[in-house]
Amino acid sequence: MNSRLDAVWRAINPERLRTTFLDLLDIYSPSGKEEDIQLYLEELLNRAGFRAERQEVEDDRYNLRVSMGPGEPRLYLVGHVDTVPAWDLDTFGPQEDNGIIRGLGSSDMKGGCAAMVEAWLALAEALAPSERPSVGLLLVVGEEENGDGSATFLQTSQPPWVVIGEPTSLVAKFAHYGYLEAGFVTRGLQSHSSLPELGHNAVESMLRVLLLLGNDPLFDRARSEIVYSIREMRSSQAGFVVPDRCETWIDLHLPPDHAPVVLQDAIRRIVANLDRIIPGLNLGVSFDFASPGYNLGTDNLLAQVLREVYQKLDLPLEMDAFRSHSDGNLFFAAGVKPLILGPGSLETAHTPDERVIFDEVTNAARIYAALCLGGS
Numbered sequence: 001m002n003s004r005l006d007a008v009w010r011a012i013n014p015e016r017l018r019t020t021f022l023d024l025l026d027i028y029s030p031s032g033k034e035e036d037i038q039l040y041l042e043e044l045l046n047r048a049g050f051r052a053e054r055q056e057v058e059d060d061r062y063n064l065r066v067s068m069g070p071g072e073p074r075l076y077l078v079g080h081v082d083t084v085p086a087w088d089l090d091t092f093g094p095q096e097d098n099g100i101i102r103g104l105g106s107s108d109m110k111g112g113c114a115a116m117v118e119a120w121l122a123l124a125e126a127l128a129p130s131e132r133p134s135v136g137l138l139l140v141v142g143e144e145e146n147g148d149g150s151a152t153f154l155q156t157s158q159p160p161w162v163v164i165g166e167p168t169s170l171v172a173k174f175a176h177y178g179y180l181e182a183g184f185v186t187r188g189l190q191s192h193s194s195l196p197e198l199g200h201n202a203v204e205s206m207l208r209v210l211l212l213l214g215n216d217p218l219f220d221r222a223r224s225e226i227v228y229s230i231r232e233m234r235s236s237q238a239g240f241v242v243p244d245r246c247e248t249w250i251d252l253h254l255p256p257d258h259a260p261v262v263l264q265d266a267i268r269r270i271v272a273n274l275d276r277i278i279p280g281l282n283l284g285v286s287f288d289f290a291s292p293g294y295n296l297g298t299d300n301l302l303a304q305v306l307r308e309v310y311q312k313l314d315l316p317l318e319m320d321a322f323r324s325h326s327d328g329n330l331f332f333a334a335g336v337k338p339l340i341l342g343p344g345s346l347e348t349a350h351t352p353d354e355r356v357i358f359d360e361v362t363n364a365a366r367i368y369a370a371l372c373l374g375g376s
Helices: 001-011 014-025 035-047 106-126 148-154 204-215 258-270 300-313 325-335 358-374
Strands: 051-059 061-070 075-080 095-097 101-104 135-138 161-164 173-177 178-187 227-235 245-252 281-293 321-322 337-340 355-357
Touching: 001 106, 001 358, 014 035, 014 101, 035 061, 035 106, 035 135, 051 148, 061 148, 061 178, 061 281, 075 106, 075 148, 075 325, 075 358, 095 355, 101 106, 101 358, 106 135, 106 355, 106 358, 135 148, 148 325, 161 300, 161 325, 173 300, 173 325, 173 358, 178 258, 204 227, 204 245, 204 258, 245 258, 258 281, 300 358, 321 355, 355 358
Parallel strands: 075 135, 075 161, 161 337, 173 321
Antiparallel strands: 051 061, 061 135, 095 101, 101 355, 173 337, 178 245, 178 281, 227 245
């Protein structure tokens, strides 16, 4: 692999990579509105001599898939092109300062997408067709919502391995947290806002439920491994009244060895007797989405490639579990082994200060190229 890898690394063009990255950041692509960015990437890949296959997800929404080498790809580089909605449509685009690039999706995960595309172009430029590995590049839609892009791909393809460029600061994630979405609904009695004693306030009941639930040792942030985050809360909006309904959604991220069904049962037990503490409580609990975690271990071919490559790049190699939810859970459930590895960090993802160090993006391109050569 060494001589081929050296040739591919020489073909990686940081200026071309920077241009691709900045162009991606300049295209607004929230979940559901990814067509513009897919058109850009399709043209870029077609100019390089590839026929990018459109994989329809729904009207005007499609994945892009390309492959090289003989036979079915043994490994796919997977990037999602969608982002969360912009905090400010006037400032969502790229800003560059002292090697740091900011902008919506810079970390999650247009930096990873740009690095994957650059690795792909370098492989094609440096290697004759007969020398190219059997790998694929998959650019999916919908990851920030329900993963419908990856789910569509998995209906027809289950490669042995995928590398997903989620932000990990180049830490290799062969393990992945599970995810559980919990929904709570409290119901009360509507009354005029000036006469709250005639009604029952569903928001007040919900706040008491959340206080008691959050104080349970199961969710003690200092000691528990379970990540508990209240994502959204809304009440009935009927004017100047005591609200008779309140809904809350809670995100729960579980370590790889924790089963979501066990946590569901624990939550049901915690809230089962809250009506003894909260007068008039009418509470409904649902679990609309659950995805178990996984642990692939580090005794595998891709881990061995990373040990050699990180030493060659003079980078420290760390391996631990990915703490968020991602399409990695979908791939694993379908029998595919996912490695999560990309530039940028979760700490700034989904925030107005989202950013990535460009050197990380360049190193990611080198690492992706090495994984394609050594893992296929």
